[in-house]
Amino acid sequence: MLQLTQIFSIALFNLRSITERKGAALTAAIGIAGVVGVLVGVLAIAQGFKRAMTVSGSPDVAVVLRSGADSEMTSGLTRDDTRIIQDAPGIARSASGPLTSAELFVIINLPKRSTGTDANIPLRGIQAGAYEVRGNIQLLKGRRFETGKNEVIVGVGAANAFAGLDLGQKIKVGQNTWDIVGIFSAGGGIAESEIWADADVLQPAYNRSDSFQAVYVKLDSPDLFQDFKDSLTTQPKINVKVQRQSEFYAEQSTAVTEFITTIGVFIASMMAFGALFGALNTMYSAVAGRTREIATLRALGFGSTPVIISVLAESILLSLVGGALGAGAAYLLFDGYRASTINFQTFSQVTFAFNVSPALLGQAIAFATGIGLIGGLFPAIRAARLPIAQGLREV
Numbered sequence: 001m002l003q004l005t006q007i008f009s010i011a012l013f014n015l016r017s018i019t020e021r022k023g024a025a026l027t028a029a030i031g032i033a034g035v036v037g038v039l040v041g042v043l044a045i046a047q048g049f050k051r052a053m054t055v056s057g058s059p060d061v062a063v064v065l066r067s068g069a070d071s072e073m074t075s076g077l078t079r080d081d082t083r084i085i086q087d088a089p090g091i092a093r094s095a096s097g098p099l100t101s102a103e104l105f106v107i108i109n110l111p112k113r114s115t116g117t118d119a120n121i122p123l124r125g126i127q128a129g130a131y132e133v134r135g136n137i138q139l140l141k142g143r144r145f146e147t148g149k150n151e152v153i154v155g156v157g158a159a160n161a162f163a164g165l166d167l168g169q170k171i172k173v174g175q176n177t178w179d180i181v182g183i184f185s186a187g188g189g190i191a192e193s194e195i196w197a198d199a200d201v202l203q204p205a206y207n208r209s210d211s212f213q214a215v216y217v218k219l220d221s222p223d224l225f226q227d228f229k230d231s232l233t234t235q236p237k238i239n240v241k242v243q244r245q246s247e248f249y250a251e252q253s254t255a256v257t258e259f260i261t262t263i264g265v266f267i268a269s270m271m272a273f274g275a276l277f278g279a280l281n282t283m284y285s286a287v288a289g290r291t292r293e294i295a296t297l298r299a300l301g302f303g304s305t306p307v308i309i310s311v312l313a314e315s316i317l318l319s320l321v322g323g324a325l326g327a328g329a330a331y332l333l334f335d336g337y338r339a340s341t342i343n344f345q346t347f348s349q350v351t352f353a354f355n356v357s358p359a360l361l362g363q364a365i366a367f368a369t370g371i372g373l374i375g376g377l378f379p380a381i382r383a384a385r386l387p388i389a390q391g392l393r394e395v
Contacts, residue, residue: 029319029322033329036365043360049350052192053190053253053350061217064232064240065240072213084232085100100127102127102199103126103127106124107123108173108195114161123173124194142167142168145198153183155186155192157352159183160351193352225244252343315373327361
C-alpha cells in the first residue's frame with residue numbers, strides 16, 4: 001500500500017511539472033505522432049486494398065478456372081467447358097436457367113485523371129447471370145448494357161480514377177468504339193475497378209473466338225461447394241480448378257498487401273528509431289533536471305520502484321498523446337481516401353478506399369506506447385540508481 005501511495009505521489013508530481021519542460025515534451029510527442037501517422041497511412045493502403053478484394057467474396061459463389069491457372073489472365077476455357085460447368089450439381093437456378101456467368105478478362109489502357117499517364121484497366125466480358133451471381137451490383141447512373149451491342153457499364157471506382165469514363169461518353173478500344181451507358185457500384189469491391197461489356201461482343205473484338213477465362217457460379221448453399229467442386233474435378237472431359245470466390249480474391253490480394261505492409265512497417269521502424277531517441281533525450285533531460293528532487297525523495301524513504309514507474313508513466317503518457325494525435329490525423333486525412341494501385345496478379349489497376357480501421361488505430365497506439373516504454377526505461381533506471389548523496393549535491 002505504501003509503495004502504491006509513493007508511486008501515485010511521484011507520478012502526479014512529475015506530470016504536473018511537464019509544463020515546465022513543454023518544449024522537449026512537445027518535440028517528443030510530435031515525433032511519435034509523425035511515426036504513427038506514417039504507419040497508419042501506409043497500412044491503411046494495405047487494408048483498403050485487401051478490403052476491396054475480399055468484400056466481393058461470397059461463400060456461396062464459386063470461381064472455376066483452368067487447372068494450374070493462378071489468375072484469370074492465365075486461364076482459358078472453351079464454350080463446351082462452360083456448358084459442362086453449368087450442368088454441375090449445386091448451382092442455384094432462376095427462371096432463365098442456372099445462375100452462372102462465363103467471362104472474358106482483357107486489359108485496356110486509359111489515362112489517369114490525376115496524372116494523365118496511361119494505366120491498365122480490366123475490361124470484363126460478362127453474361128446475363130453476372131448480376132445475380134455477384135448479388136451486390138447496383139446501378140448508380142444510366143442503365144445496363146444491351147446484349148449484342150457495343151455498350152459498356154463502368155465501375156464507379158474506375159469512372160472516378162480514369163479519364164473518359166463518364167456516363168454518355170465513348171471509348172475507343174482497338175478497332176471498336178463502346179458507348180458508356182451506366183455507372184455501377186459493387187459494395188466497395190474489386191468490380192468497381194472494372195468495365196463490363198457483353199462477353200459475346202467482346203470475344204470477336206479481341207479475336208477470342210469461342211473462349212472464356214473463368215466461370216462464376218452461384219450455389220444454392222455454401223455447404224454445397226465441396227459437392228460442386230468434386231463433380232468438376234473428377235469430370236474427365238474438363239481440367240479445371242474450383243475455388244470459393246472469397247478464397248480466390250484473398251489469394252489475389254496477398255502479394256500486394258504483404259508488399260505494402262512490409263514497406264510500411266520498414267519505413268515506420270526507421271522513423272521510430274528517431275522518435276525513440278527523441279523520447280530518450282526528453283526523459284534523460286527530465287531526470288537530469290530533477291536530480292535533486294529525486295534524491296530528496298529517496299532520502300525521505302521513497303523506494304526505487306516508485307521512481308522508475310513514475311518516469312515510465314510520464315514517458316508513456318507523452319507517447320500516448322503523440323500516438324493519439326498521429327492516429328487522429330491519419331484517420332481524418334486517409335480514411336475513405338480513394339486511390340488506385342496495380343494488382344500484381346493481373347497487372348491491372350485496382351481502385352480502392354484507404355481503410356483506417358479501429359484495429360489499425362489500436363495497433364498504432366500500442367506501437368507508440370512501446371516507443372514510450374523503451375524511451376523511458378533507461379532514464380528511469382538511471383534515476384533510481386543515482387546515489388542519494390551525489391544527487392543532493394547537484395545544482
